Amino acid sequence: EAGVAQSPRYKIIEKRQSVAFWCNPISGHATLYWYQQILGQGPKLLIQFQNNGVVDDSQLPKDRFSAERLKGVDSTLKIQPAKLEDSAVYLCASSLEGPNQPQHFGDGTRLSIL
Amino acid sequence: AQSVAQPEDQVNVAEGNPLTVKCTYSVSGNPYLFWYVQYPNRGLQFLLKYITGDNLVKGSYGFEAEFNKSQTSFHLKKPSALVSDSALYFCAVMGVNTGGFKTIFGAGTRLFVKA
Structure with a gap:
């Protein structure tokens, strides 16, 4: 099966600019996750979708971050405006529905803020 | 609140030797526990x-x-380590949270296998 696709792989922007990331999950996976992984740390959940509804966005900085999953398939994560501390790898993952299902990760987008 | 701890930043082991990467957790109710590897x-x-x-x-x-x-532990093990096992390992727990289940990842343990 095709894996989770993410683009772009790398992005360099200046602070206060905006940026968007795209994720295409594995076909049939109802649950989609966006994580932020800062160098040397474990992934931190930003937002979790179940189909096209938000299940958990408690750690999403909503003043600058937004995410959507229209039609319950692809998803985009946006940052506007970016801050220096947003430099990180943004990982998308998908899974079948249920807490016992493993997550399948894309290779991420490495974001550098200048 | 649920949490995951990986007490070792790095584990060093010689090829062919057994390896253990430690993980402890705290969660309400029955835990769902996972290990992931990152290259x-x-x-x-x-x-x-x-x-x-x-x-x-x-x-x-x-x-x-x-x-x-x-x-409250979920340690990862392998009887005989390979050089190709060298990578970053994450323990994760999924526990009940308001609105559903939430995944928490540990900070990761870097495994270095020496030939």
Whole structure:
């Protein structure tokens, strides 16, 4: 099966600019996750979708971050405006529905803020 | 609140020797526990999970993990390490949270296997 696709792989922007990331999950996976992984740390959940509804966005900085999953398939994560501390790898993952299902990760987008 | 601790930043082991990567957790109710591996510039890959049943679970690439409820631990093990096992390993717990289940990842343990 095709894996989770993410683009772009790398992005360099200046602070206060905006940026968007795209994720295409594995076909049939109802649950989609966006994580932020800062160098040397474990992934931190930003937002979790179940189909096209938000299940958990408690750690999403909503003043600058937004995410959507229209039609319950692809998803985009946006940052506007970016801050220096947003430099990180943004990982998308998908899974079948249920807490016992493993997550399948894309290779991420490495974001550098200048 | 649920949490995951990986007490070792790095584990060093010689090729052919057994390896253990430690993980302890805190969660309300029954835990769903996972191990993932991450290679450089790649996303995380699922290794194994504990949901219920036998305390020793087997996973990919010869890895296994032992669930210990009394010690709230879920240590990752392999009888004979390979140089290619060198990578970053993450323990994760999924527990009940307001609105559903939430995944928490540990900070990761870097495994270095020396030839």
